[in-house]
Every structure is written in C-alpha cells, then in structure tokens.
Amino acid sequence: xxxxxxxxxxxxxxxxxxxxxxxxxxxxxxxxxxxxxxxxxxxxxxxxxxxxxxxxxxxxxxxxxxxxxxxxxxxxxxxxxxxxxxxxxxxxxxxxxxxxxxxxxxxxxxxxxxxxxxxxxxxxxx
Numbered sequence: 001x002x003x004x005x006x007x008x009x010x011x012x013x014x015x016x017x018x019x020x021x022x023x024x025x026x027x028x029x030x031x032x033x034x035x036x037x038x039x040x041x042x043x044x045x046x047x048x049x050x051x052x053x054x055x056x057x058x059x060x061x062x063x064x065x066x067x068x069x070x071x072x073x074x075x076x077x078x079x080x081x082x083x084x085x086x087x088x089x090x091x092x093x094x095x096x097x098x099x100x101x102x103x104x105x106x107x108x109x110x111x112x113x114x115x116x117x118x119x120x121x122x123x124x125x126x
Contacts, residue, residue: 012023050075054108057082058124066116066124069110078103 012075034040050073058066067079076098077086089098089105098105104116115121 051091056110056126058112058114058126060114060124061122066114068105068108068112069115074098076105076108078105078114 028083050071052069053072054070056068056070058068060066062099065080067082067086068078069079072075074091074094076089076091078089079086079098087100087103089100089103091098098108102115104113104121106113110126112124113121114124
C-alpha cells in the first residue's frame, strides 16, 4: 500500500512540473539598447597582424639549426629554438636584408646568409 502512495505522489509531482513548463514563452527582441554602440562605432579600425609567408628551418655551414619565420610586412623572426618567439628583424624594403642589432638575414628563400651576434655571416640552406 505504501508503494501505491509513493507512485501517486510521484505522478502528481511529475504532472505539476510539466504544467509549470507550459507557461508563456519569453520573447527576446533586438534593439538599439547597447550602451557601448556609439563608442564602438567611433573606434578606429583594427589592424590585423601580418601573415606568415614562409616558415623555414635552415642548416648553416657551421652545422647549427636556425628557424626563421618570414612575415608579409617585410619582417622576420630569427629563432634558435622552434618554440621561441624569436628576434624581430626588419627589411627597409622588399628585397633588402632583414636586420636588427647584431643580426642580418639576406634573402628569404631556400638559401640565405645569416649573421648573428658573436657569429660571422654564413650560408644556410633550408
């Protein structure tokens, strides 16, 4: 008999829960209520970061490995470990060597000349 009362109570509770879900649906409307819309519309356009045009691993004449990422804005990143961010180098114009204090990379193809602090310029191949 006790099970019958439990079943009845569970049925009544379930019915009550179902009926509460049948309420009026909530209506969401879009409007011009964004308090930051004027500030966002007046903001300057965002400049995207440069694209990587090539990412190469070079073996240099002294046997060392060098990693260089070349970017679309005449810059490059010189790395001695693949995971590091690297030293930024800049070419004054397309076709000129990428340079930074103590660093130089001539070219951006499969064969380049690279100079780094404490090392003379040497030929490196991808």
